[in-house]
Amino acid sequence: MKVVAFAGFSGSGKTTLVERLIPALKLLGLRVSVIKHAHHEFDIDHPGKDSWRHRQAGAFEVVVASSRRLALVREFEREAQLTAHQALAELYPGADWVLVEGFKDSDLLKVEVWRAASGKPALYPEDPFIVAVATDSPEQLPQGTLRPVLDLNDADAVAQWLVDNQDRFDYDPERYS
Numbered sequence: 216m217k218v219v220a221f222a223g224f225s226g227s228g229k230t231t232l233v234e235r236l237i238p239a240l241k242l243l244g245l246r247v248s249v250i251k252h253a254h255h256e257f258d259i260d261h262p263g264k265d266s267w268r269h270r271q272a273g274a275f276e277v278v279v280a281s282s283r284r285l286a287l288v289r290e291f292e293r294e295a296q297l298t299a300h301q302a303l304a305e306l307y308p309g310a311d312w313v314l315v316e317g318f319k320d321s322d323l324l325k326v327e328v329w330r331a332a333s334g335k336p337a338l339y340p341e342d343p344f345i346v347a348v349a350t351d352s353p354e355q356l357p358q359g360t361l362r363p364v365l366d367l368n369d370a371d372a373v374a375q376w377l378v379d380n381q382d383r384f385d386y387d388p389e390r391y392s
Contacts, residue, residue: 216308216310216311216312216313217312217313217377217381217385217386218303218312218313218315218384218386219312219313219314219315219323219326219377219384220314220315220317220318220319220321220323220324220325220326221315221316221317221326221349222318222319222325222327222342223319223328223329223335223338224335226333226335227328227329228330228349228367229316229317232349232370235370236314237249239370239371239373240311240374240378243374245311245312246310246311246312247310247312247313247314248306248307248310248314249313249315249316250302250306250313251316251317252299252315252317252318253317259288260277260288266286274290275289275290276289287305298318298321299323300321300391302315302318303315303388304391312377313386319338321344322344323344324346324383324384325342325344325346326349326365326373327339327342327345327347327348327349328349328367329349329356330350330351330352330367331350331352331355331356336357337356337358339360340357340360345362346362346363346380346383347363347364347376348360348362348363348364349365349366349367349373350364350365350366351367
């Protein structure tokens with residue numbers, strides 16, 4: 216399994232890039248999983264549905280499974296901040312690539328998504344885990360870098376760069392267990 220994170224401030228284009236990378240990688244015959252870090256409370260369940268009712272009754276975990284889909288909802292008894300590695304441990308191991316959106320403070324290899332128009336600082340000068348920068352304004356990067364600078368608007372080229380450099384992104388779950 217190959218793992219790469221996409222880091223950057225809100226509004227930088229991480230979700231759009233990941234959304235475009237999924238079909239680009241699938242066209243290359245690769246199975247893609249995604250982990251998305253959510254900063255706020257979220258819910259995938261709907262009031263009144265059986266699984267929602269089970270959670271309301273106090274179930275720690277509810278798995279909803281069909282012939283086409285599986286969903287797991289886990290209720291933490293206390294607030295918990297999962298690491299990227301803990302989230303990765305929850306995935307089916309048969310994915311070729313896992314695209315991790317967020318977890319910008321993790322020790323995963325990352326592609327920074329940066330836009331000059333955002334007014335936000337770049338992360339790459341201070342983060343040794345950033346291995347490339349995807350941007351729509353390379354001429355405005357706040358400082359030079361030897362890292363590859365990728366076109367944020369060309370998901371096919373970013374996907375090809377990932378595949379061309381795939382050996383760098385091998386993930387060993389034993390290292391983090």
